[in-house]
Amino acid sequence: EAGVAQSPRYKIIEKRQSVAFWCNPISGHATLYWYQQILGQGPKLLIQFQNNGVVDDSQLPKDRFSAERLKGVDSTLKIQPAKLEDSAVYLCASSFDRGTSGANVLTFGAGSRLTVL
Amino acid sequence: EDQVTQSPEALRLQEGESSSLNCSYTVSGLRGLFWYRQDPGKGPEFLFTLYSAGEEKEKERLKATLTKKESFLHITAPKPEDSATYLCAVQIMFSGGYNKLIFGAGTRLAVHP
Numbered sequence: 001e002a003g004v005a006q007s008p009r010y011k012i013i014e015k016r017q018s019v020a021f022w023c024n025p026i027s028g029h030a031t032l033y034w035y036q037q038i039l040g041q042g043p044k045l046l047i048q049f050q051n052n053g054v055v056d057d058s059q060l061p062k063d064r065f066s067a068e069r070l071k072g073v074d075s076t077l078k079i080q081p082a083k084l085e086d087s088a089v090y091l092c093a094s095s096f097d098r099g100t101s102g103a104n105v106l107t108f109g110a111g112s113r114l115t116v117l
Numbered sequence: 118e119d120q121v122t123q124s125p126e127a128l129r130l131q132e133g134e135s136s137s138l139n140c141s142y143t144v145s146g147l148r149g150l151f152w153y154r155q156d157p158g159k160g161p162e163f164l165f166t167l168y169s170a171g172e173e174k175e176k177e178r179l180k181a182t183l184t185k186k187e188s189f190l191h192i193t194a195p196k197p198e199d200s201a202t203y204l205c206a207v208q209i210m211f212s213g214g215y216n217k218l219i220f221g222a223g224t225r226l227a228v229h230p
Contacts, residue, residue: 103149
């Protein structure tokens with residue numbers, strides 16, 4: 001089974017510029033997640049999709065971050081304009097179940113490392 | 118507020134020296150407790166899910182246990198290849214019946230020959 005694909009792996013931009021990250025989840029996984037992981041910290045959930053609908057975006061800085069999941073498959077996370085504190089690894093994950101019962105195992109991609117100068 | 122705390126932040130062991138990592142949590146509506154391993158430059162890799170107090174799971178040199186307030190990851194006779202960051206996460210139910218996974222900050226484990 002192919003894993004969660006993310007690109008680009010690395011991106012360096014200057015503050016106030018924009019950046020976009022792409023994620024392709026495991027085929028058939030209904031739930032897709034974007035996490036932000038700052039160096040030395042655990043991953044923090046930014047947004048969670050169920051198919052192509054948003055079920056949680058309470059920690060997404062909506063003035064600068066946006067995300068979409070068209071057709072319930074791949075997803076894009078955008079930051080515009082970027083700030084220094086956005087330097088982090090952006091992890092995409094997906095899970096098979098519908099997220100409404102029991103506990104579901106998330107499979108993570110390798111992440112996209114963003115450096116904002 | 119839902120919270121996950123891991124200790125210690127970092128742990129250095131000699132090869133063969135057994136130890137335990139701790140994960141304490143304060144959440145409502147726990148659906149499962151997860152342990153993940155994260156190597157540098159990679160995403161977290163799933164290790165275990167525990168669902169109820171008293172449950173234990175094992176994988177090679179790792180054993181995870183769960184109580185009502187905390188979980189332990191026991192590492193028996195570790196090898197250098199066990200060096201990684203170990204992340205604990207709790208899955209809770211939130212509005213709409215969906216699951217949310219909340220992570221702790223992790224424990225960085227270094228095992229030296």
